[in-house]
Amino acid sequence: MSTPPQAYAPQRRILELGGAFYDPVEAARFPQTTLRFRNDRAATEVGLANLSEAEWLSHFGRFEPLPGNLEQPLALRYHGHQFRQYNPEIGDGRGFLFAQLRDDRGRQMDLATKGSGTTPWSRFGDGRLTLKGGVREVLATEMLQALGVNTSRSFSLIETGEALERGDEPSPTRSAVLVRLSHGHIRIGTFQRLAYLRDAENMERLIGYVLRNLYGEEPGEDAAAHLLDLVVDRTATLAASYMAAGFVHGVLNTDNINVTGESFDYGPWRFAPTWEPSFTAAYFDHQGLYAFGRQPEAIHWDAMQLAVSLRTVSEAEPLIAVLDSFAERYQRAVSKAILWRLGVVPRDAETDRAVVQAVERGLVGSKIGIDRFFFDTFGGTPPADPAFDEARAVLADYAPRKGRDHPYWSGAPCSMLIDEVEAIWAAIDQRDDWAPFHTKLAAIREMGAALS
Incomplete structure (x- = not known):
């Protein structure tokens, strides 16, 4: 039905x-x-x-x-x-x-x-x-x-x-x-404003609003630490998903981090062509603060600012304990995200982490395009490149999570690199031609159907 x-x-x-x-x-x-x-x-x-x-x-x-x-x-x-x-x-x-x-x-x-x-x-x-x-x-x-x-x-x-x-x-x-x-x-910056104003009453009100309406939970005795626990888990997952997608947000300021862990507010974003940790999206990010490989660190720092703000209504110890769990949660999340994009079924934490490390080393060593690699490897068989010998060995015992029977796999990988973005815009800007834009959206949705 x-x-x-x-x-x-x-x-x-x-x-x-x-x-x-x-x-x-x-x-x-x-x-x-x-x-x-x-x-x-x-x-x-x-x-x-x-x-x-x-x-x-x-x-x-x-x-x-x-x-x-x-x-x-x-x-x-x-x-x-x-x-x-x-x-x-x-x-x-x-x-x-x-x-x-x-x-x-x-x-x-x-x-x-x-x-x-x-x-x-x-x-x-x-x-x-x-x-x-x-x-x-x-x-x-x-x-x-x-x-x-x-x-x-x-x-x-x-x-x-x-x-x-x-x-x-x-x-x-x-x-x-x-x-x-x-x-x-509701952003981390929403909480920062109340801490700046030393407004404990509205801080409690905001904590309750987020827990009830965005997480479906009633605030308990230590509502601030519980909220931080939820946000740390969601933001660690967000950081991991950026890495698996090869995505660089560009402006991971605290006013751009949603407390539901949902990515939003897209300005100078780019997808990285290859696995280059220093790749940046914003021309004004001169120090590489929000470079591809530094995004987990940046999002962890943002979560720390939420903890600092919650000190308005909470003791430090439970907040510190939650923050200390970010790295472990990120490692679990990035393994899950990369194995999902590889199209294989996870096994155990230690083996899954070995796969992720081998894939990252292979991507850095080979300089193969990120989208090309994940397209070719979907189902668990990396390209026949010496840089991926280690990844091929550790993936040998992994089962595919779905087949490659979707029509998407008979074509070419769907990418969203800057040259194509500019070409799509040029067609609109110069000829008011929206066909490349709509064609691209259809291709993206086809990829999504093949991956999901």
Whole structure:
């Protein structure tokens, strides 16, 4: 018997936190609203797949409230370490929380924006998003989802008809507004702000909100340490999944780390062509702070800042004990993630770790492309390259978790390297040709079906 479609289930739980956590704002009025991407797969999960195009543009281009939902958008307040420098002057500067609703797994989800206009936290920004930035985020989230990363979903991309001036790309350039579907928008920086203000009452309120609404648990006697335990586990898994995907987020600041461990907020991201630990995504990351191989360290550091913030309401000892478990959890998670991408069934922790180490050594020594390697090796047989002799030996006794009978395996590996991203954008920018964009999305989803 088929599962009935998810019904639209509006939520307004963010209002439980109170006005100290957000500012009501108005959406920008755009000259035009041209639909460029509609994620019907995600819309089905939250009961919005039946919206007509006119209704879709009304809600996600002009931001008329969804029935029974938030009456006005809310710009969330938070602080954050940006490249390890603390900044108390940030918050939702070009986005807002638009709606909350339940998905088909029973989770509370947020619909939030990027490029929807100025807020009290915009500082000197125009509150807008370039169309290129929106296209890049759609590509990133679709690719990461296919590769098994817990990521926000690009829900809607609408071109808005404004000419934007930007210093880091040819200007004027086209504009857009993006809506993302996320499992919450509470960041480590949300907790940092309350610690900065020494606001213990609202810290307790926020801990309870996250545990109840995002983790489905009632806060107990040591709720702060329990929350940290959950976040450390989720963020260690996130770091591991980035490595298995060959992905470099680029800006792993504390205001960009969601306490559900969901990857989100995509700016200068890139996929690494080869297993090069020093590979960076952001041109302004001169010290390589968020380089490919340093991402687990960076995310651990971010989790430490959450622990520091929770000292507002908790003793240090239980928090330190949780933090000390990050490395072990990461090692377990990275073994699981890489074995999943290799297409084999895990065995035991020690043997699985030996596989991961052999694969990493082979990738570094061979300089083979990451996507090429995992494509060829899926099912447990590495390429006939001496660099992978060790990996071939340790994988010999592993069983494949699924076959290679999907049509995807008869073609070429699906990648998302920077040259292809730029080519997809060039077709849109120069000829208004969206065919390469949609062709790529179809190829990504085919890969996801073959891997899942």
